[in-house]
Amino acid sequence: MPRAELLPHLFRTEFRKIVSVLGRRLGLDHLQAAEDIASDTFLLAYESWPYQGLPENPTAWLYAVAQNKAKNYLRRQQLFNQKMAPHLAQSTPEAQEPELDLSEKNIRDSQLRMLFALCHPSLPAEAQVGLALRILCGFGIEEIADAFLTHKETINKRLYRAREKLRQQHFTPEVPSETEMSQRLASVLTTLYLLFSEGYYSESHNLVLREDLCLEAMRLTYLLIEHEPTNRPPVQALLALMCFHASRFAARKNGIGDLILYQDQDETRWNQELIAKGTYYLHQAARGSTLSKYHLEATIAYWHTIKVDTPEKWEAILQLYNQLLILEYSPVAALNRTFALAKVHGNEKAIPEAEKLHLIDNQYYYVLLGELYQKMDVEQSRRYFQKALALAKTPHDQHTIKHRLAAL
Amino acid sequence: MEEFMLIFRHEDGQKQASPEQMQLWMKQTMDWIGGIAAQNKYSGGNGLPFDDARVLWSNQLVTNGPFGDIKETIGGYIIVKAESAEEAVELARGCPVLQGEGNSVEIRKIARGDEKP
Known part of the structure; x- marks a missing residue:
């Protein structure tokens, strides 16, 4: 090097x-x-x-x-x-034995303990993600600011508050006991999921940085997989989900760094090795009786690694979104579920269901309605796409919607 | 926002359905509940299978299921969030149980701690 x-x-x-x-x-x-x-x-x-x-x-x-x-x-x-x-x-560290143990085993063990400490449920999510990026991923303040589309000072302040909060809690970095494990692990997984999504869906233009963020989230998830007591089905399901998403890194950007939407991607550029890894971890996750939202999302992501549309595929995706929404509501899942419903039962049946979602501040709500109306009523479709355009904030989103409008 | 329980009443719980029929109902039920959950109006629920049901009577007698003595049986319930009973009725409209003649969905407001029953 x-x-x-x-x-x-x-x-x-x-x-x-x-x-x-x-x-x-x-x-x-x-x-x-x-x-x-x-x-x-x-x-x-x-x-x-x-x-x-x-x-x-x-x-x-x-x-x-x-x-x-x-x-x-x-x-x-x-x-x-x-x-x-x-x-x-004031509490101070013991000073009897100042030798630092920088063996591979102690490094791994320390990182694992730190992961649980920084993702403690008593810390706000924003603090958890910020601290994880700094302490566990070694990201510079500028990089974190870039990923969150904000200023260095904001991140510094946020990290300062997070460290203060951590100090007030007075806990030692430990891997939780068996009795606490599922609850504490759930909190860690939420942060890792957020970390990954931050990279995958961030509006930052720095694609290299965004992929780094995703890879770091995967590395930390893998840390849990390597440690037997934390190698549990929800962790395996989350890693599977990350692998499936990451398999599309190369296919979703063009020569000048713009994002390419799923339906326009060249699937020969999907990383088959990562898809195979994801499938492996999804199989692992199927043992046991837990069905976490990561299981459902990973299975949906698995179906999306098959590009060809079949009735079977969309029926499966619809049922998975139904289950996901029953487990935990989110606007994204509601919109995607309605898209799947249209694929299974047709646009005519999906339109009234879409209108009931009533997500009037959400550009994707209007994109969905615009798309569903496209063949039935072009004028109505245009009105919806225009509403979406008015709500779109990033140049990329605006460009995509303008493109749709022009194609009507 | 209030919570309402939608109780599925089957006119004849003894009717046997084919596995294919059961699977279709299951999908329809999931699509119906998924549609409610997509509006962030689903709070919980359970299916209540007819088999292995018992009834304990006031004379301490235990019978196998309510069938025979009671004409209607409860097949399950869900709890929804709605502003009014009218809105809860609208949510209930798509319930696949209603495809069976004589079946019904009963809509009942859930009493909160701060209200008299």
Whole structure:
């Protein structure tokens, strides 16, 4: 790997490991310190490597520097404790054994514990996703801001509040016990699902970054799969869902980085390896008696890996959306269910059902109505597409709807 | 928003249906409930199979199912969210149970904690 690319690459792979191990060692109260130590370590590498030459083992160099910095931090804390602790009731990490364990096993274990800590149900979802991106995925503040289409200051503030919130909770990073597991795991899966969707459906134009976000969500989900007590059917179903979606990465962008809609994609560009992986995990997920929303969504995504339209396919998708909506309502599922209903029972039967959804602030509601009316009443169809256009915010959505209008 | 229970009443619970017929009803029922859930108006529900039913009478006698002594049987129920009984009736209209002659859907408001029954 060329030297110029080595450090950014190491930053992406090692920053999060160092932060997780440090965070576990120092305690969640000192998460900011863990991040600072890891950042300082990389800063030193950026400053010294060009002059002193590349270390023989760059990763080991980073770990050694982080270790020293952690030791210094702990010593200062210890000193502070001895002098000030009698006057202040503040929690500080134990300082007896300042060695940092950066073995592969401890890194994995620390990341897993951190995942459960950051996805604690008492933290707001926004804080969970932000912290996960920073601590577990090693994303820079600018990258996070870009993914959420906001400013660096906003993200900094959001992360600051999230760390404060975490500090107030006073919990230690642990993998939950058997009795707590399903509830805590559900909260982790919600965050991973959000993380993936943020990448998959983000309005950010940075497609590379968006795919990175999805791949990170998949990596963290895989972390749960590798750990026997968390390798459970809903986790397997979520990974299957992610694999099916990710299989369309290459097919959904054209040469200039615009998104191509599903029906216009060249299915020979779908990644068959990821589809096979998804199918494998979906089979795994079928063991046991739980039927989570991830099972239903993964099965729907599985049907979409078969491009050809058959009555069987749409009947299956309709029934899956029925079940999904019974489990948990969402406007997206309601719209997709009605689209499937039209495929099975025809537009005439689907129109009254679509109108009942009454999602009058949702552009896709009008896109659906426009589409259903297209063959029956062109004028009505045009009116709906125009309403959708008025609600569309991104240039990409506006372009797609204009295209539909022009084709009427 | 109120909650209403839609109770499916079958005129003759002893009628046997073919597996194909059962499967079709199942799909129709799921499509009907899915349509209610798509409007975010579904709160819960259960099917109540006729087999393995028991009735305990006031004289402590236990009989196998209500069939014979009671003409109508309950096949299941769902709970919906609606502004009024009229709206709940509209939601009930698509219920496949109504395809059977003499069958009915009973619509009952669920009493809340802050109301007198």
